[in-house]
Amino acid sequence: DRPATRNGTEFHRTAVGSNSNVCRSRQFWQTFPLVDTCPPAILPLRGTVYILYDVNISEGFNLRRDVYIRLAVFVRRLRRRKRFRNVRLVLPPFPRLYHWHSHHLKQSDVGWGHFFDLDSLRRYAPIVDYSEFLAEYRQFGMPAPPFVHISQVFRLMHYEIMLEQGIFRDKYERVAPKLDDNSCNEYSTAGGPLLSQSLLRYGQYHCVHFQGSAGLLERLLREAIAEDTAGAEDIDDMRVYAILSAETVLHDHWGDEHFWKARRSMRFSKYLSQVANDFLRYAFDTTDSSAGVQRPAMWEMERPKRDALGGDFICAHLRRGDFVRSREATTPTLKSAAQQIKQLLRAFNASTVFLSTDATPYDLVQMKSMFHGFRFVHFQPESNLQRQKLKDGGVAIVDQLVCSYARYFIGTYESTFTYRIYEEREILGFSKTSTFNTICKVVGGNCPRNAVWPIVWDDDGDNDKPY
Ligand SMILES: C[C@@H]1O[C@H](OP(=O)(O)OP(=O)(O)OC[C@H]2O[C@@H](n3cnc4c(=O)[nH]c(N)nc43)[C@H](O)[C@@H]2O)[C@@H](O)[C@H](O)[C@@H]1O
Numbered sequence: 001d002r003p004a005t006r007n008g009t010e011f012h013r014t015a016v017g018s019n020s021n022v023c024r025s026r027q028f029w030q031t032f033p034l035v036d037t038c039p040p041a042i043l044p045l046r047g048t049v050y051i052l053y054d055v056n057i058s059e060g061f062n063l064r065r066d067v068y069i070r071l072a073v074f075v076r077r078l079r080r081r082k083r084f085r086n087v088r089l090v091l092p093p094f095p096r097l098y099h100w101h102s103h104h105l106k107q108s109d110v111g112w113g114h115f116f117d118l119d120s121l122r123r124y125a126p127i128v129d130y131s132e133f134l135a136e137y138r139q140f141g142m143p144a145p146p147f148v149h150i151s152q153v154f155r156l157m158h159y160e161i162m163l164e165q166g167i168f169r170d171k172y173e174r175v176a177p178k179l180d181d182n183s184c185n186e187y188s189t190a191g192g193p194l195l196s197q198s199l200l201r202y203g204q205y206h207c208v209h210f211q212g213s214a215g216l217l218e219r220l221l222r223e224a225i226a227e228d229t230a231g232a233e234d235i236d237d238m239r240v241y242a243i244l245s246a247e248t249v250l251h252d253h254w255g256d257e258h259f260w261k262a263r264r265s266m267r268f269s270k271y272l273s274q275v276a277n278d279f280l281r282y283a284f285d286t287t288d289s290s291a292g293v294q295r296p297a298m299w300e301m302e303r304p305k306r307d308a309l310g311g312d313f314i315c316a317h318l319r320r321g322d323f324v325r326s327r328e329a330t331t332p333t334l335k336s337a338a339q340q341i342k343q344l345l346r347a348f349n350a351s352t353v354f355l356s357t358d359a360t361p362y363d364l365v366q367m368k369s370m371f372h373g374f375r376f377v378h379f380q381p382e383s384n385l386q387r388q389k390l391k392d393g394g395v396a397i398v399d400q401l402v403c404s405y406a407r408y409f410i411g412t413y414e415s416t417f418t419y420r421i422y423e424e425r426e427i428l429g430f431s432k433t434s435t436f437n438t439i440c441k442v443v444g445g446n447c448p449r450n451a452v453w454p455i456v457w458d459d460d461g462d463n464d465k466p467y
Contacts, residue, residue, distance in 0.1 A: 039139065041139050042139050042140060044086075045086060045136070045139070045140075045238065046086070046236055046238075047083065047085065047086050047236040047237070047238065048086040048087070048088060048238045048239075049083070049084055049086065049087045049088070049221070049225070049238075049239050049240075049241070050087075050088050050090055050128075050133060050137070050238070050239070050240045050241070051071075051075065051087065051088070051089050051090065051221070051241055051242075051243065052090040052092065052133075052150065052194060052240065052241070052242040052243070053067075053071060053089070053090070053092060053192075053194075053242065053243040053244070053246040054092045054191065054192020054193065054194035054242075054243075054244050054245075054246065055067050055092070055192050055245070055246055055247050056190060056191060056192065056245050056247055057095065057098075057189055057190055057191075057192060057193060058098060058190075059247055060097060060098070060099055060416065060417075061094075061097060061099070061393055061396065062415075062416035062417050062419070062420050063247065063416050064094075065266065065416075065420060066416065067246050067247050067249070068091070068262075068266070069251070069259060069262045069263055069266075070213075070214045070246075070249055070250065070251050070252070071089055071214060071246060071249070072089065072121070072124060072125040072127065072262045072265075073125075073214065073251070073252055073253075073258045073259065073262050074214035074215065074217060074218075074249075074252065075087050075088075075089045075125050075126055075127075076124060076125040076126070076258075076262075077215075077252075078218060079126055081218070083222070083225065084218075084221075086126075087126055088126050088127065088128050088133070088136075089125060089126065089127045089128070090127075090128055090129075090130060090133040091111070091112040091127055091128070091129050091130060092130060092192060092194050093108075093109040093110060093111055093130045093194075093197070094107075094108075094109070094110040094111075094112075094115075094393070095108050095109070095192075095193050096108040097393070099321065099358065099392070100391070100392035100393060101392065102387075102391075102392050105387070105388060105391050105392065106388075106391075107391045107392060107393065110391065110393065111129045111130060111131055112129050112130075113129050113131075113269065114269060114391070114393075114394070115268060115269055115272065115393060115394070115397060116266060116267065116268060116269055117267040117268065117269055117270060117273075118132075120265050120266070120267040120298070120299060121265050121266065121267075123265060123298070123299075123300065124261060124262055124265035125262065125265075130197075133148075134148070134199060137240075140238060147199060147200070147201045148199050148200050148201065148240060149201055149202070149203070149240060150200060150201070150202040150203065150240045150241065150242045151202075151203045151204070151224070151228050151239060151240060151241065152202075152203060152204045152205075152206060152224045152227075152228070152241050152242075153186075153195065153202045153204065153205045153206065153241075153242045153243075153244065154206050154208045154220060154224075154241070154242070154243050154244065155184050155186070155191045155205065155206065155207050155208065155244040155245060156172075156191070156208050156209075156210040156243060156244065156245045156246065156248035156249065157175075157183050157184055157207060157208065157209055157210065157245065157248065158209070158210075158211065158248060159171075159209045159210075159211050162211060168211070169211070169212075170211060170212030170213065170216050171209075171211055171212060171216075172208050172209060172210040172211065172212065172216060172219075172220060173208065173209045174206045174207065174208050175207050175208070175209055176207070177205075177207045183207075184207035186205040190245075191244030191245035192244050192245065192246075194242060194244065195242070195244075202242065208220070210248050210249065212249075212250060213249065213250040213251060213252045213253075214249050214250070214251065214252050215252050216249075217243070217249065221241060224239075224241055225239055255453050255456065256456055257456045257457065257458045259456075260427075260455055260456050260457070261458075263423055263427070264299040264302060264427055265299050267299060268397055268401065271389070271394075272390070272394050272397050272398060272401070273401065275386070275390065275394075275398050276397075276398045276401035276402055279379060279398065279402060280311060280401075280402060280405055283354075283377055284311040284312060284313050284352065284354075284377075284405075285311075285312075286310075286311030286312070286313075286405055290309075290311070291308060291309055291310050291311050291405050292307065292308045292309040292310075292429075293308045293310070293405065293428040293429055293430075294308070294427075294428060294429045295428065299427075302427060303457070304455075304457045305428075305429030306429060306430070306431050306432075307429065307431070308425075308428055308429040308430045308431075309407065310405055310406050310407035310408070310430065310434065311405050311406060311407060312350065312352065312407065313350065313352035313353065313354050313377070313406055313407065314341070314344055314345060314348060314350050314352070314353050314354070314406055314407060314408045314409075314410070315353070315354045315355075315356060315402065315403035315406035315408070315409050315410075315421075316337070316341045316353060316354075316355055316356070316409075316410050316411070316439065317356045317357070317399075317403055317409070317410070317411040317412055317415065317417060317418050317421060318337050318355060318356070318357040318359065318367075318412060318439065319331070319357070319358060319412035319415045319417060319418070320357060320358055320359040320360070320363060321358045321359075323412065323415070327413075327414070329441070330413045330414070330441055330447070330448065331412075331413075331441065332439055332440065332441050332442065334359075334363060334366055334367050334370070335370065336440075336441065336442055336443055337367075337439055338367060338370035338371065339443045340410070340439055340440065340443055341353055341355075341371075341410070341439075342370075342371070342374070343443070344408065344410065345374055348407065348408055350407065350408075351374055351375055352374065352375040352377060353371065353374060353375070353376055353377065354377045354378070354379075354402055354403065354406060355367065355376065355377070355378050356378075356379075356399035356400070356402065356403050356421075357378075358396075364378060379395065379398055379399055379402060381395060396417070400417070400420060400421050400424065401424070403421045404421055404424040404425050404428055405428070407434065408434050408437070409421060409422075409425060409430075409434065409435055409437060410437040410438065410439055411437065411438060411439065411450065412438070412439060413438050413439070413447070413448060413449070413450060414450065418438075418450065419450070422435055422436060422450070422453070423455075426454060426455035427455060432452060432454055436449075436450065436452040437449075438450045
């Protein structure tokens with residue numbers, strides 16, 4: 001057929017109009033450079049492997065952030081391998097999470113760009129937001145209405161017995177789905193509702209017992225690519241795979257410098273950061289420089305630091321909601337929490353407390369009434385419009401950011417929400433003693449405390465060039 005022209009480069013109409021994701025092999029293209037079979041935009045995408053993933057539907061926002069880190073560290077390393085040089089981790093749209101109670105807000109199918117600075121994430125790992133993935137995939141040509149074809153889906157599940165003769169071994173195994181078994185059912189959204197995205201279609205659906213760290217996924221993906229490859233013709237084709245219940249995958253190395261680099265790259269979106277900064281200035285007269293924290297334009301410029309001062313207030317993260325019932329043994333009453341926070345205010349000769357909480361409005365009023373003689377501050381969006389823009393997830397992030405700037409922070413036992421605040425304060429440069437604190441069940445009790453996982457920096461700067 002006759003070559004058409006796009007951006008001054010010739011390509012064959014058939015390759016664009018069809019659903020082919022096959023560009024001619026490099027050798028052929030180099031031999032006959034004028035007969036270019038792909039639109040120029042696609043050429044750099046040759047061999048792309050898109051990894052879609054999703055997380056168990058009941059997991060909260062802050063565990064999802066941790067699962068992201070496991071996969072981001074993995075794909076950053078994976079990109080060093082030839083077949084995966086163009087790997088892309090596709091970030092799953094957030095469904096309406098269990099904890100996002102405001103039913104009048106539109107908060108399903110929310111992209112990661114709403115919460116995070118995608119360019120900052122991208123400087124750590126090859127990621128694309130779901131909408132960016134669709135736009136990129138479209139360039140390969142899709143049938144109408146446009147469908148994305150996932151060749152294999154892997155629904156991960158834990159092994160029933162983890163130890164073999166007392167030893168934990170990394171392993172996985174495809175298993176046949178049992179009809180009466182909800183742990184792997186292709187029509188269930190339990191492993192994440194990704195497949196209900198209207199533009200997705202998939203080929204094979206596998207149930208996989210999986211035990212091990214993210215690195216083990218490389219074997220699983222290589223196996224899938226080998227199965228999907230017929231021969232030399234399609235060896236370097238674009239491929240799409242999906243991993244469901246990705247929370248099953250463990251960190252390759254938890255808490256090392258790779259973890260922290262990925263964590264540091266998780267800067268919040270410009271809009272959310274701006275709302276938090278405005279609130280800090282308005283409510284506490286606090287800025288980056290008055291608080292003495294480090295927040296350079298790029299996370300790559302951050303350095304070890306321990307002398308941040310923080311704003312002139314104490315922050316407490318008081319988790320209520322499901323914790324009141326499901327973690328009764330470690331969750332304090334409002335009265336006990338208020339007593340502990342007031343003790344701290346007196347000890348630090350401070351007059352202001354910022355309370356971050358998912359408490360009901362009624363409990364919040366109760367709590368406030370226990371702080372006579374102190375200034376009690378809680379973040380509320382300033383207008384309906386701002387609430388709609390922030391959504392419940394955005395309000396929670398503003399709460400976390402404000403707590404990250406406090407002179408002293410105390411959080412909830414075993415809450416990932418609290419752990420993410422600990423991490424943010426580690427990055428900003430606070431002392432460990434001002435950060436790793438836990439509210440007890442009762443005042444003066446000998447209570448369990450959250451783990452202390454301090455930040456780890458590379459010895460010689462950002463020398464870990466992945467690409
Ligand atoms: C034990 C597990 O704990 C997990 O919770 P946990 O780690 O605290 O932390 P998350 O997994 O983030 O879930 C708690 C969610 O509740 C809201 N939330 C909690 N604290 C605050 C707060 O201070 N301010 C605002 N604005 N919102 C808050 C917020 O939507 C947050 O993502 C649960 O997700 C699991 O379902 C399970 O219960």
